Structures are given as C-alpha cells and as structure tokens.
Amino acid sequence: MFSQTLHTALNDQIKYEFDSAHLYLSMSAYFEGLNLPGFARWMRVQYQEEVSHALKFFDFINQRGGHVVMKAIDQPPTTFESTLDVFQQALANEQKVTALINQIYALAVQENDYPTQVMLHWFIMEQVEEEQSVSQIVELLKLSGGQGTALIMLDRQLAARKEDEH
Numbered sequence: 001m002f003s004q005t006l007h008t009a010l011n012d013q014i015k016y017e018f019d020s021a022h023l024y025l026s027m028s029a030y031f032e033g034l035n036l037p038g039f040a041r042w043m044r045v046q047y048q049e050e051v052s053h054a055l056k057f058f059d060f061i062n063q064r065g066g067h068v069v070m071k072a073i074d075q076p077p078t079t080f081e082s083t084l085d086v087f088q089q090a091l092a093n094e095q096k097v098t099a100l101i102n103q104i105y106a107l108a109v110q111e112n113d114y115p116t117q118v119m120l121h122w123f124i125m126e127q128v129e130e131e132q133s134v135s136q137i138v139e140l141l142k143l144s145g146g147q148g149t150a151l152i153m154l155d156r157q158l159a160a161r162k163e164d165e166h
C-alpha cells in the first residue's frame with residue numbers, strides 16, 4: 001500500500017488522463033467538422049491512447065490494494081481557431097501532463113515507493129514520445145502554412161496512424 005498523498009496523486013492522474021482523452025476527442029470532432037479525416041483519426045487514436053493511460057493508473061491502484069476514486073472530467077474547448085491552434089493546445093496539454101507525472105515520480109522517490117517509481121518509468125518515456133510527436137506536427141503546420149495542398153497532404157499522412165502505435 002502507498003501513502004495517502006501518493007494515493008490521491010495517482011487517483012488525480014486518472015482524472016487528468018481522462019481530461020486529455022476528452023480534449024482530444026473534442027479536437028477530433030473539430031477536424032471532422034473541417035472535413036479533415038486524417039487529422040480527425042489522429043486525434044481519435046490519441047483519445048484511445050489517453051483512455052489506456054487512465055486505465056494503467058486504475059489497474060495499478062487496484063493492484064496495490066488502493067481505492068480508485070473516479071473524479072469529474074473537465075469540459076474541453078469545443079471550437080478552435082485553426083489546425084495549428086489545436087496542435088499548440090495539444091502540446092501545452094502534454095507538457096502539463098509531463099509535469100504532473102514528474103511530480104508523482106518525485107513523491108514516489110521521497111516516499112521510497114519503488115513499485116510506483118518503476119510503473120512511472122513507462123509514463124516518463126511515453127511523455128517524451130508524446131511531446132515529440134505533437135511538436136513535429138506543430139512544426140510541420142508552421143512550415144507548410146497549414147493550408148491548401150500542404151494541409152491535404154498532411155491530412156493523408158496522419159490518416160495512416162495505427163491504433164496500437166504506442
């Protein structure tokens with residue numbers, strides 16, 4: 001069993017992963033509305049990934065004999081200024097999640113909770129990948145101007161994202 005502080009932090013992380021999932025599904029809906037199926041698919045896969053992250057914390061708390069507390073999910077934005085705006089907000093969200101994961105890790109170190117540290121190693125590396133993949137799309141959108149043929153080509157590229165990528 002872990003301390004009450006760590007217990008709360010892990011439960012809060014379930015909520016933050018579901019907040020991310022909700023945000024990305026809202027972004028997917030925005031792209032559906034713009035008739036950009038590749039961007040919509042990319043965000044839908046991202047949504048599924050966040051649900052799987054939430055479930056990893058859910059399973060870990062149960063494995064350790066903790067008590068899972070499901071908390072309310074935040075309302076995400078429902079409209080965005082542009083494709084670039086969406087990915088900039090996604091990047092800011094991932095940077096926030098990285099900081100949250102790092103905080104839990106610091107807590108687990110402070111409390112000598114080794115299983116939590118080991119479990120979080122996967123998440124720490126996952127956040128490196130998440131930030132990198134979203135940053136790459138932000139940069140591509142900036143380079144291409146995010147319009148016309150360049151946008152359509154990027155949409156086709158993002159359509160190829162596999163469900164089990166991570």
Ligand code: MG
Pocket residue numbers: 017020049050053097
């Ligand atoms: Mg996540």
